[in-house]
Amino acid sequence: MTTPLPHARRLQSLRPTRAVLRTVHARQKDRGRIAAIDPRSGKFVVEESLVVAAQLARRLLGPGPFYFVRIGAPAVHSQHGGFGRRARRHLIEAGTP
Secondary structure, eight states: OOOOOHHHHHHHHHOOHHHHHHHHHHHHHTTTTTEEOTTOOOOOOSSSHHHHOHHHOOHHHOOOHHHEEEESSSSOOOOOOSSOOOHHHHHHHOOOO
């Protein structure tokens, strides 16, 4: 039996306020770096990588959960590329619609 998903309100509470996100994104000197934010207190740490930011946040802010953002960007990670011509050709050859 699977466990039920957490309620949407609990998930929303793990997100920092808009004011905290604005403050983090306003730090132009740290553009491109990762911020680990404690959503309950609004405190954050900034580091070069996600792993280092998580380790420092645990050491300074206690156990998570943390909310991660790349300063000045809409996402921490992004995927480039996709389902191109080469992959479609292999699917067609395999008989997959």
